[in-house]
Amino acid sequence: MQNLLTLKSLTLCAAFAVSLGASAHAADLLEKIKADKVFTVATEARFAPFEFVDDGKIVGYSADIMQEVMKALPGVELKRLDLPWQGILPGLAASRFDYVVTSVTVTPERMKAYKLSAPVADATMAILKRKGDAEISKPEDIAGKPVGSQAGSAQLKALETFSAELKAAGKDATTVSSYTDFSEAYADLGAGRLRAVVNSLPNLLEAARQRPDAFEVVLPTFGPKTYFSWAGRNDTDSATLNAFMDSELAKLNASGKLAEFQKKWFGAQMELPATLPATE
Template sequence: MKSFSIFKRGALSLCACAVTLATLTVTAHAEDLLAKVKHDGVLTIGTEMQFAPFDFLQNGQHEGFNKDFFNEVGKELGVKVKFLDLPWPSVLPGLEAGKFELVGGPVTITKARMARYAFTLPIADATTALLKRADDKSINKPQDIAGKPVGGGKGSAQLAQLQAYVAHLPGKADIREYIDNNQAYADLAAGRIDAVGNSLPNLAYVAKQRPKVFAVVLPTFGAKTYFGFVGRKDADSRALIDAVDKIIIEMDKDGRMAALQKKWFGLAMDMPQTMPAINF
C-alpha cells in the first residue's frame, strides 16, 4: 500500500506539473506576438500612404491620423513604430503572410472581414458619403447621382455600399472603380466623373484641404459602419489586439482620441467602447 501511495502521489505530481506546463505554454503562446514586439522594440504597421487623412505623404513625409495614433501606442507599449507603405491590394495578404503585425489603413469592419481577421475597437466612423465638385449645383443630396458617373475605391466596403445604393435609383449611376483614391479625386476635379463615394472622414478631409474645388454631399447613406485596425485572427495576435484596445479606451477617456479626431477629421466622433453589432 505504501509503495502504491508513493506511486500515486508521484503520478499526481507529474500530472499537476504537466497541467501547469500546458497552462504556461498556452499563456505564452497567446502572448507571443505582443511579447515579440516588446522584445524586438518595434511594432510594424502595413498600410498605404494614399488614404488621407489616415495615412498620406506630404513633401515626402508620412502624415496623418495613424501616425499620431500609433505614436501613442508606441509610447504605451515602449516600442518604436515602423510603417510599411504598400499598394492597398497587397496589404491584407501581407498581414496574412506575417510581414507585419497590424494593418493601418484603417479597414471598415464588416461581417465577412471579422470572420477572417481580428479587429481593434472602432477608431472612426466609416459610413459612406459623397464628394462632388464645389460648383456642381446638380448634386445636392445622394439621390442626385442617379444616371451620373461616380467613382469608388476598388474592393472597399464604401464601394459595396455605393453599388447597393445606386441599384435602387432611377437611371443607375455608372460606377468606376479606382485603386488609388487620389486618382478618383483628380478625375472628379477634371469633370471625368461627377462624384466619389468614400467614408465621411476621408471626404471631409479632402474638402477641407480644397474647399474651392470639392464639397461633401450629405447625409451619409447605407449601413452605419466603423473603421478599425486589423490583426491576424490567431492566438498569437490576440494579446496585441487586446493591448491596442486598452490604449484606445484610455485615449477615449482622457481626450486624446477626440483631439486626434478633431485635428484630422474636423470633428470628434463618439465611438463605442465595445465592439458594436455589425450588420454589413
C-alpha cells in the same frame, strides 16, 4: 531497468512539455515584438487625413494615435510599411507584418476574418461632387451618372449596393468606376471624367477642405452608420497583441486624447462606441 525506463520517460515528457511551453511563448506575437524590439505595421499613406505623407513622413490622425500607443512599448521601434490598400488585409492574413494601422471599414465579413479593434473614427458613406454641380443635391441624384471609388474597398461595395438599389427603384443605372487609390478618383472628378466620388465622410470633408474651389460634399450621408477600425490576425498568437491595442485605444478614448486628435484632424469630436457594435 523498469525504473530506469520510467525515469527516462519522465525526463523526456518534462523536456517535451518545456519545449511546448517555450514554443507557445515564442509564438506570442506581442512578446516577440518586445523581444525583437520592432513592431511592423501596414498602412496606406494616401488616405488623408488619417494617413498621408507630408515632407517625406507618414502623418495624420492614425500616426498621432500610434505615437501615443508606442509609449507603452518602450525601446520598441515602430516600422511602418506604406502599401496599396488592395494588399493590406491579404498581407496581414499571410503574416507579412504584425498589425494594420490604417482605416479599415468595419464589415461583417471583415469582423469574421480579422480581429478588428475598437472604432477609431466614423466611416459613414457620403458623396463628393464638383463644386456648383446643381444636378447632384442628394445621394439619389448619382443615378445615371459616372461615379468612382477605390477598388477592393467597403466604399466601392457601398456604392455598388446603393447603385443597385437606385436601379431597382426604377432610376437610371450608375456607371461605377474603381481606382487604385482615392487620389486618382478625385483627379478624375476634378477633370470631369466622374460626376461624383463615394468615400467615408471624414475623408470627403478633408478633400473639400483642401480644394474648396473644386469640390463639395453632398449631404446627407447614405447607408448604415459605419466605423473605421484597425486590424490584427484572428488567431491565438495575436490574441495578446490585439488585447494590448484595444486596451491602449480605450485609454486614449477615456483620457480625451482621441477627441483631441479628432479636433486636430477633422475639426470636431466624433461620438464613437467603446466597442464595435454588432453587424448583420
